[in-house]
Amino acid sequence: MKRQHFVSGLDQLIATVMQGRTCVQISRRLGAVLHDDKDFAATGYLFWNASGAALSAIAQLWAFKLFDEDKAALTIHRILKEAEGLKHQFPHRTSAQVEAMIKMAYAKMVSSAARRKRIRDKRNNLIAHLNRQVVTNPSDFGSGYIVRWSDLLAEFDLAASILDDLCLATCNVAPSYEVVGADDMENVISLIGRCRVVPDKNAC
DSSP: OOHHHHHHHHHHHHHHHHHHHHHHHHHHHHHHHHHHOHHHHHTSHHHHHHHHHHHHHHHHHHHHHHTOOOTTSOOHHHHHHHHHHTTTOOTTSOHHHHHHHHHHHHHHHHHTHHHHHHHHHHIIIIISSOOTHHHHSHHHHHTTOOOOHHHHHHHHHHHHHHHHHHHHHHHSOOOOOOOTTTTTHHHHHHHHHHHOOOOOTTOO
16 A cells, blocks of 8 residues: 555545535534524525525435445545554654554444444435335334434544544644634625515505
């Protein structure tokens, strides 16, 4: 495994965490606005709700992809395995420290396996595929695949903590996961608010 490939893999996984967190941030904010501001929702009810649902699904897919069990995929599992193969080549950590870091990462993943299973089950039965029980047994089926925002954020936080350790071992700098412009939806909300036509109470 070439070191530059490892670093490129780190960059890709960091970008995945950034994208996932941003999707959660926008989707949650949009949902809150639609709930609290019926006038805003009325400006494009279908558009806003479809956008929120799409962002939610994408966030769940990003969370799934980070810990996908596919051995050929670029995942947290894969990057840890690559780090193990390069444990003597980290300029800011000894091989023993890298081994301990990897062991701790796997322990964290094991302790949160139940949450990951919920995300995986929902992805496999409702997002990437559609289980026939949606039709044949909808009342019992749907309740078994509940994923909360806190589940997704916890997965992104776990991935970020592992990637932070790998980055510190590689270049002694932890990455930022903030996306410039992630809050630009506020501009849309503000613009729509200013453009609303306020009825003239004195008009007949």
